[in-house]
Amino acid sequence: MLPPLALYVHLPWCVRKCPYCDFNSHPLHHAHLPQDVQARYLAALLADLHLAAEELRGRRIETVFFGGGTPSLFDAANIAQLLHAAERELGLAPDAEITLEANPGTVEAARFCALRSAGVNRLSLGVQSFDDAALARIGRIHDGAQARAALAHAIQTFPRCNVDLIHALPGQTVAGALADVDTALAAGLTHLSCYQLTIEPNTPFAHQPPAALPDHDASADIADALAAHLTQAGFTHYETSAFARAGEECRHNLNYWRFGDYLGIGAGAHSKLTFADGIVRETRPKHPARYLATAQNAPHELRRRTPVRDADLPFEFLMNALRLRAGVPRSLFAERTGLNDDVLAAPLARARALGLLADEDDRLCASARGQAFLNELLALFLPETGAPHG
Numbered sequence: 397m398l399p400p401l402a403l404y405v406h407l408p409w410c411v412r413k414c415p416y417c418d419f420n421s422h423p424l425h426h427a428h429l430p431q432d433v434q435a436r437y438l439a440a441l442l443a444d445l446h447l448a449a450e451e452l453r454g455r456r457i458e459t460v461f462f463g464g465g466t467p468s469l470f471d472a473a474n475i476a477q478l479l480h481a482a483e484r485e486l487g488l489a490p491d492a493e494i495t496l497e498a499n500p501g502t503v504e505a506a507r508f509c510a511l512r513s514a515g516v517n518r519l520s521l522g523v524q525s526f527d528d529a530a531l532a533r534i535g536r537i538h539d540g541a542q543a544r545a546a547l548a549h550a551i552q553t554f555p556r557c558n559v560d561l562i563h564a565l566p567g568q569t570v571a572g573a574l575a576d577v578d579t580a581l582a583a584g585l586t587h588l589s590c591y592q593l594t595i596e597p598n599t600p601f602a603h604q605p606p607a608a609l610p611d612h613d614a615s616a617d618i619a620d621a622l623a624a625h626l627t628q629a630g631f632t633h634y635e636t637s638a639f640a641r642a643g644e645e646c647r648h649n650l651n652y653w654r655f656g657d658y659l660g661i662g663a664g665a666h667s668k669l670t671f672a673d674g675i676v677r678e679t680r681p682k683h684p685a686r687y688l689a690t691a692q693n694a695p696h697e698l699r700r701r702t703p704v705r706d707a708d709l710p711f712e713f714l715m716n717a718l719r720l721r722a723g724v725p726r727s728l729f730a731e732r733t734g735l736n737d738d739v740l741a742a743p744l745a746r747a748r749a750l751g752l753l754a755d756e757d758d759r760l761c762a763s764a765r766g767q768a769f770l771n772e773l774l775a776l777f778l779p780e781t782g783a784p785h786g
């Protein structure tokens with residue numbers, strides 16, 4: 397049986413580039429995305445979706461995620477057109493989860509009602525912090541008051557909302573990080589993503605790190621305090637960075653972690669798709685200008701496809717599945733990869749001997765130690781190191 401199918405749509409522009417961000421996002425230096433750019437990009441996405449859908453007929457889309465960049469810069473009418481196209485080309489499940497990432501600026505918040513009418517039923521708000529000084533230190537264009545106002549408006553407008561917070565911010569204490577979480581909880585939020593600030597290569601922060609970054613131990617103390625606090629508040633820490641009340645988990649992301657299929661359209665988007673003859677990965681041209689030019693002049697060249705070798709599947713599957721703190725049923729490996737799970741036997745035995753796996757025969761699940769040393773655990777499943785020795 398084929399895995400569930402999700403649709404990811406990448407919208408690659410932001411008002412300004414944040415100095416810590418290495419996502420495929422491009423600064424506009426302006427609060428609005430010009431109508432002609434929106435129109436050209438929409439046409440490119442529709443062509444991309446139409447071509448990709450030819451091979452996927454008969455498969456229905458279970459979840460849609462508009463990610464960025466700042467998707468809330470797009471007019472709701474364009475988002476509505478994309479959802480109509482998804483319905484027309486492949487069909488959307490009646491209960492499809494449709495998430496859109498938004499920045500908490502006032503311009504974006506003014507669009508929330510129209511986005512809801514367009515069909516978005518889950519909003520993911522990139523708040524990062526509610527603290528003005530912390531926001532200024534990481535170069536955000538909004539302040540805490542705007543973030544609180546946008547969150548209140550989002551919770552009134554959408555049936556489901558997520559807030560992204562970043563912790564271990566310059567100068568941040570445990571109390572400061574907990575205050576951010578408490579502000580989100582007080583608004584009635586049911587899903588939180590808490591990312592530790594990472595200094596990514598080739599970002600302004602990598603060239604000039606901000607002052608007063610918490611060290612490794614201080615960052616770990618903040619992360620532990622956040623997890624304990626949210627657990628106490630009734631949230632489940634269901635993935636490395638994700639917390640939800642029961643039933644509020646992000647279905648789109650769960651599909652990635654359970655090695656489901658996803659079609660990614662838009663600049664630099666990635667896909668993972670299962671066909672009768674195997675699993676493939678696809679990428680789209682990364683720069684928006686090149687993506688637009690290719691869509692216009694040679695749409696059949698939008699997709700660059702690479703088959704996933706059987707030897708790489710154990711690592712690829714577990715790299716996703718072991719992020720889930722409750723793991724996955726062992727039977728999912730064969731279901732999703734088409735391989736016999738005997739191929740896991742030797743590395744699983746080694747991982748168990750090292751105390752990196754929970755002691756459950758019918759689940760693949762990292763132990764607390766395995767979660768702390770996830771890279772070491774995953775390395776056991778790499779084709780080079782994971783193959784049985786003579």
Ligand SMILES: C[S@@+](CC[C@H](N)C(=O)[O-])C[C@H]1O[C@@H](n2cnc3c(N)ncnc32)[C@H](O)[C@@H]1O
Pocket residue numbers: 416417418419464465466497498499500521522523524560561562591592593594595596
């Ligand atoms: C692709 S961004 C889109 C969200 C939206 N554009 C925004 O910034 O509000 C998704 C999330 O990744 C997180 N993120 C981006 N860069 C990060 C970094 N260097 N360290 C930690 N989290 C980061 C932020 O929490 C951000 O909200």
Ligand code: SF4
Pocket residue numbers: 409410412413414417418419421464465466499522
């Ligand atoms: S707004 Fe979001 S996507 Fe855009 S640069 Fe900032 S963190 Fe990156």
